[in-house]
Amino acid sequence: MSILIEDLAHLETELTNFRHDLHMHPELGFKEKRTSFKIAEELKSSGIEVSTEVGKTGVVGVLKKGHGTKNIMLRADMDALPINEKSTHNYTSKNPGVMHACGHDGHTAMLLGAAKFLANNDCFSGTVYFVFQPNEEHGLGAKAMLEDGLLERFPAKEIYGIHNLPGAPLGEFSTRVGVICASETLFEITIEGRGGHSSMPHLGVDTILVGSELVTSIQTIVSRKLDPCSTVVVSVTEFISDGIRNVLPGKTVLKGDIRTHNSKDRSKVQKVLKQICNGVAKLHGVKIKISINNEFIETNNSRIPNENAIKAASGLGCKIISDSPPMSFSEDFAQFASKRPSCFLLMGNGLEGANSQPLHSSDYDFNDKALITGAGFWSRLVSNQLQS
Numbered sequence: 001m002s003i004l005i006e007d008l009a010h011l012e013t014e015l016t017n018f019r020h021d022l023h024m025h026p027e028l029g030f031k032e033k034r035t036s037f038k039i040a041e042e043l044k045s046s047g048i049e050v051s052t053e054v055g056k057t058g059v060v061g062v063l064k065k066g067h068g069t070k071n072i073m074l075r076a077d078m079d080a081l082p083i084n085e086k087s088t089h090n091y092t093s094k095n096p097g098v099m100h101a102c103g104h105d106g107h108t109a110m111l112l113g114a115a116k117f118l119a120n121n122d123c124f125s126g127t128v129y130f131v132f133q134p135n136e137e138h139g140l141g142a143k144a145m146l147e148d149g150l151l152e153r154f155p156a157k158e159i160y161g162i163h164n165l166p167g168a169p170l171g172e173f174s175t176r177v178g179v180i181c182a183s184e185t186l187f188e189i190t191i192e193g194r195g196g197h198s199s200m201p202h203l204g205v206d207t208i209l210v211g212s213e214l215v216t217s218i219q220t221i222v223s224r225k226l227d228p229c230s231t232v233v234v235s236v237t238e239f240i241s242d243g244i245r246n247v248l249p250g251k252t253v254l255k256g257d258i259r260t261h262n263s264k265d266r267s268k269v270q271k272v273l274k275q276i277c278n279g280v281a282k283l284h285g286v287k288i289k290i291s292i293n294n295e296f297i298e299t300n301n302s303r304i305p306n307e308n309a310i311k312a313a314s315g316l317g318c319k320i321i322s323d324s325p326p327m328s329f330s331e332d333f334a335q336f337a338s339k340r341p342s343c344f345l346l347m348g349n350g351l352e353g354a355n356s357q358p359l360h361s362s363d364y365d366f367n368d369k370a371l372i373t374g375a376g377f378w379s380r381l382v383s384n385q386l387q388s
């Protein structure tokens with residue numbers, strides 16, 4: 001059976017309503033109780049075996065058909081963000097300060113659509129694992145599911161994930177072999193000098209001046225310490241001191257964020273950052289402490305799953321860009337991709353209005369027209385891959 005988007009047209013209203021319901025009831029990472037309950041109910045109503053509380057609030061559905069021994073794992077994320085929604089449509093968030101501003105409501109509805117379609121159509125032979133992961137935004141949900149034995153309990157051979165891409169045409173997929181999303185590493189630097197009277201700076205050690213020197217030196221990491229072809233971003237995002245009007249600060253904290261596309265650059269940035277802190281500390285006679293926390297690793301696509309995804313998207317009649325440049329944002333799917341051959345794709349969310357606003361903005365919205373495209377892609381991929 002060669003699945004086309006039209007074959008899923010009958011699901012469009014149901015998936016749109018489901019997505020709007022999730023949008024009205026957004027939940028933050030590891031608090032997706034209502035969301036996971038709704039997903040589990042929908043899967044069960046299609047006769048799909050369900051496991052809940054996999055990695056705290058995660059849900060896994062298992063659908064077996066025929067005698068095929070192959071399997072595939074499809075993953076959606078389901079958490080929302082701590083953002084006050086500014087949209088004006090009739091399904092805005094009823095949970096003040098929380099919003100589906102990354103389209104995870106849409107990702108969940110798409111995967112549920114595929115589960116419903118595949119449960120009702122004999123188009124494959126084998127096992128499909130539908131994974132609904134919690135807490136993608138903080139990079140904690142995938143790890144929680146893996147630590148809860150996800151791949152031992154559901155022994156997937158290949159894993160696939162999709163994220164919507166605002167500003168790209170509806171129905172256009174893009175992907176690449178190798179790194180597709182960046183790592184994210186957070187750092188926090190604490191400078192301890194000696195506060196004092198602003199009229200007598202020579203009696204203290206002004207940590208604002210030391211902090212300013214650090215900010216400037218940190219900018220030399222990308223410009224002078226890394227290969228010019230590296231795509232690395234190092235940003236100082238917070239500068240906090242305890243100084244007041246006429247008091248020089250004795251303590252300053254700098255916080256920041258590092259994005260890299262490979263582990264070699266990730267290690268190098270951290271090494272140079274520590275060297276800079278040590279050097280500046282000696283120069284000014286202050287104590288500088290640094291803590292570095294890797295929140296997301298790079299997402300790497302494997303060749304064969306990538307070819308399979310390209311085949312499914314083009315078979316569906318969608319445009320697919322197979323050599324997309326890597327993205328500067330990070331994705332928790334990276335954890336799955338580090339364990340099994342995987343492919344992560346981006347799917348156009350449209351060029352206009354709320355569908356084209358950047359992810360995480362308070363007036364962004366997932367495009368309902370993409371729901372059956374996404375569900376169709378998942379279904380076609382399963383049907384292609386699980387033939388006995």
Ligand SMILES: [Zn+2]
Pocket residue numbers: 101102137359360
């Ligand atoms: Zn996000």
Ligand SMILES: [Zn+2]
Pocket residue numbers: 102103104136163
């Ligand atoms: Zn997201």
